[in-house]
Amino acid sequence: MTPHTIQLDQHGRLKHFLTTEGLNRQTLTSILDYAESFAGVSGRAVKKVPLLRGKTVANLFFESSTRTRTTFELAAKRLSADVLNINIATSATNKGETLQDTLHTLEAMHCDMFVVRHGNSGAAHFIAGQVAENVHVINAGDGRHAHPTQAMLDMFTIRRHKPDFESLRVAIVGDIAHSRVARSEIHALNILGVSDIRVIAPKTLIPDNIESLGVRVFHDLTEGLQDVDVIAMLRLQRERIKNAVLPSEEEYFRCFGLTGTRLRVAKPDVIVMHPGPINRGIEIDSQVADGDRSVILQQVSHGIAIRMAVMAMVMGAAPDSSGGDN
Ligand code: NCD
Secondary structure (H helix, E strand, O other): OOOHHHOOOOOOOOOOOOOOOOOOOOHHHHHHHHHHHHHHHHHHOOOOOOOOOOEEEEEEEEEOOOOOHHHHHHHHHHOOOOOEEEEEOOOHHHHHOOHHHHHHHHHHHHOEEEEEEOOOOOHHHHHHHHHOOOOEEEEEOOOOOEOOOHHHHHHHHHHOOOOOHHHOOOEEEOOHHHHOOHHHHHHHHHHHHOOOEEEEEEEEHHOOOHHOOOEEOOOOOOOOOOOEEEEEEEEOOOOOOOOOOOOOOHHHHHHHHHHHHHHOOOOOEEEEEEOOOOOOOEEEEEHOOOOOOOOOHHHHHHHHHHHHHHHHOOOOOOOOOOOOOO
């Protein structure tokens, strides 16, 4: 089964959240709407709702992460779930235990949900295929394949500033080849009806056939940024770049770094996003990262509301978790 069929139950409800690919507009819109209802919880004196009281969520992070892991943890706690953070680097997996044995051990502790980050593409899908019927899996990033909650928090951030997706011009800039964020964003933007999606990168950082995903490719930053409403920057994923021929970091910044001058060709009310961690002076200038068009810190806050919404939906705790997918 492909990740987008395994993630739905027979009624078309989200059971796991593994990828944005293959979902319909109604499902994505209901995630955004539901997250909107949680956005206020973080500002309350008591930052909790009881939707997942008595449930146990295990954060399984095989790869390092700061904001994704901590915002998943906060989201689960704000839904009143109990949270286990399993640091795989120090767990029994390191003593030779297989992934399956680790999972079954955790299941024997009656975990209701696994939030999984793994360096291999397809890992979350594999785990979703292994767990018991009543256990739910959320992909927190697998290799270069997908990072669906990041894409949804980006869609949430865009909608907060620019609610009419169909009229938007969106540019995704940087290391597209190694980016799970770019893939999940491209699927989500297409599903939500954005007709002008651009990817901007050097030739060596663009995967073959990317046009088949419904994007236009640019190798010149100034040309690609012309009149865009949204710029989604990506980190240069140096840990995943093996054979790609890359210019030096200075050269990369000179050609593809987002600076105040470059920003001027975009719409005056453009928003600048970045999933973090940011490499200042490599893909983005500090003046832009900290400037008035940047929504980078808003993205972090929105991540909590989106993750609360997705967790409640897959657990069937949302008022109507059905997006009508088939
Ligand atoms: C992204 C990731 O890990 O895929 N970051 C994140 O989740 N906040 C992007 C990146 O690491 O560059």
